[in-house]
Amino acid sequence: MKISVLGGGPVGQTYCALLLEAGHHVRLYSQSGRAEHETRFFGAINMTKTITPVRTLPEAVAFADALLIARQAPGLQPLLDAIAPLLKPSQSVIFSAELSFASFHLARKLRVAGSEARLISWSTTAATAHRRPEGIRVGTLRGTVDMASSGNLSPLDAMALCRALFGDVFRDVGSPLAIGLSNLNPEVHLANVLGNLTRIELAEDWDNYGGITPAVGRIIEELDAERRGLAARFGLDVRSVLQHFQLTFPDIEIGNVHETTQRIAARGRGPKGPVSTDTRYITEDLPYGIVPLCELGRRRNIPLPLHEAGVRLLSVGLGADFTTENGMIGEALDEICGDVSD
Secondary structure (H helix, E strand, O other): OEEEEEOOOHHHHHHHHHHHHOOOEEEEEOOOOOOOEEEEEEEOOOEEEEEOEEOOHHHHHHHOOEEEEOOOHHHHHHHHHHHHHHOOOOOEEEEOOOOOOHHHHHHHHHHHOOOOOEEEEEOOOOEEEEEEOOEEEEEEEOOOEEEEEEEOOOHHHHHHHHHHHHOOOEEEOOOHHHHHOOOOHHHHHHHHHHHOHHHHHOOOOOEOOOOOOHHHHHHHHHHHHHHHHHHHHOOOOOOOHHHHHHHHOOOOOOOOHHHHHHHHHHOOOOOEOOOOOOOHHHHOHHHHHHHHHHHHHHHOOOOOHHHHHHHHHHHHHHOOOHHHOOOOHHHHHHHHHOOOOO
16 A cells, blocks of 8 residues: 655654555655655664655655654644645545544535545554654554544545554544544643643653642543543543553553552653653643633533633743644634534
8 A cells, every 4th residue: 555654753754664564655754855764663663664755745645545644733734734635535644643623624624625535533643752863762552542534434444444554453433523532641741731830941850650749630630521521512432531541551550640640650651751841742732732622612612611721821821822823723613513604
């Protein structure tokens, strides 16, 4: 199969390596325009692969049977707006992972233009990876990834495609909205940033999971309850934060959020906490994770007071307005809520 990976970060390059190893034909589009290169991957996988780039998005789209989006949230809207007029109904677009209801933004663009495509949303990335001087360290190949399809793609065909690419790790949850409401990272990161903000500003060395004190844990649990309550109003039952920990760390005894994260930290299983306010925990998770939930709640008159308070506190504390940084929200929510102001 011909796959174009859109996004040249560590996860995007890891996808290229895994797909090449599985026998697929792969091209990588990166905004930085990186040249063909040989890269070493180590950790959860051990291999060296030569990744072939394409220079332009039209080249990437023209090459592919399926496009796999591995772009960070701030770059998603211009990417989707650029590929929308290039897509054919026979092509599949995989969102790894669904951020800010981005698949709904693309679906809206295509529908207004009288077109469609085969859209697949993942709840999370299929792998975690970080760049190191000696190559790319792959931390995890996930054992379970929730997914859902939309557009002109049946759930059975979507599942078959995903398994052909990355194996039997996918679980169909039926609704891309359920996927969009299942992103747990923003609520965990919001609470942890609020509870450890001075550590971040002072660039202290601290453990991400170790920083989830009893107070931070209770904030995460309440944010989790708000998110799941929002999903329930749409008739959806989405995974809780504790269920997420249980699937991610099956060998860890599950208690409350604080107890569970301390057990993870004690085994050295988590990352370090951020040491700058220029961290994706803030710059990505607030405008593209928390704010969309708040806006969806407002559309349906469903209050999310703790989410709203977190956005307001960090906006004031950091001198930024995180509610204005995400241009995808409007069209995505129009598509979700059935608004027809085209």
